[in-house]
């Protein structure tokens with residue numbers, strides 16, 4: 001579903017070039033939750049933005065469903081849902097209006113959109129507040145609307161950038177459940193996080209990213225075998241070769 005091949009991203013800054021990521025190669029298969037695990041500044045957001053067609057690689061290639069993210073960005077956008085860590089919601093709109101708006105943006109036919117929005121409102125338990133203006137919503141309520149909005153056009157690949165940042169345990173659990181149900185539906189999910197237990201719990205395969213490079217790639221079991229360690233935090237420090 002997703003292929004990232006030898007991708008490098010360099011930023012030009014006043015003080016000289018900064019490498020965001022380099023020699024990044026991995027794929028994500030249908031029905032798979034792939035975790036991109038790394039600390040602040042590792043290159044997770046840069047990677048996700050390139051997949052989401054919002055940034056062009058300096059070199060290398062990213063494709064989604066066989067479409068190139070640079071030369072066929074329109075096709076790619078139909079296939080992806082993107083929850084960025086900055087996804088905001090319109091405070092003056094109700095959840096139902098926001099979902100309708102994004103369904104229109106993606107050209108979803110009216111009847112399909114209505115069915116899909118009803119399903120999402122039920123799935124995310126938004127029935128009680130579906131017709132309330134979003135100002136005054138809790139962080140958890142806003143996150144539900146943002147995730148539903150990323151799914152309204154029924155994308156095949158869903159990109160989540162730190163989806164549980166700032167959420168309490170109840171809201172985080174709702175996000176985890178939505179990721180699990182996407183896997184059950186056969187969707188591909190790429191999840192960026194620095195939360196170790198999140199990858200242990202949710203991810204079929206894990207890419208450990210640090211200082212712009214992929215240090216390891218495999219299932220939790222494979223990473224355990226490779227390092228002789230059990231917990232993801234211990235595994236992480238051993239892989240990147242830095243002790244806390």
Ligand SMILES: Nc1ncnc2c1ncn2[C@@H]1O[C@H](COP(=O)(O)OP(=O)(O)OP(=O)(O)O)[C@@H](O)[C@H]1O
Nearest residue numbers: 011013018019020039040041042043044045046047
């Ligand atoms: N627009 C930019 N201009 C210059 N440097 C950038 C830009 N965007 C990212 N970088 C640099 O690229 C590297 C990777 O950043 P990125 O935001 O992808 O990391 P991240 O893993 O998402 O971290 P965080 O968890 O803090 O969001 C960092 O060194 C960052 O300073």
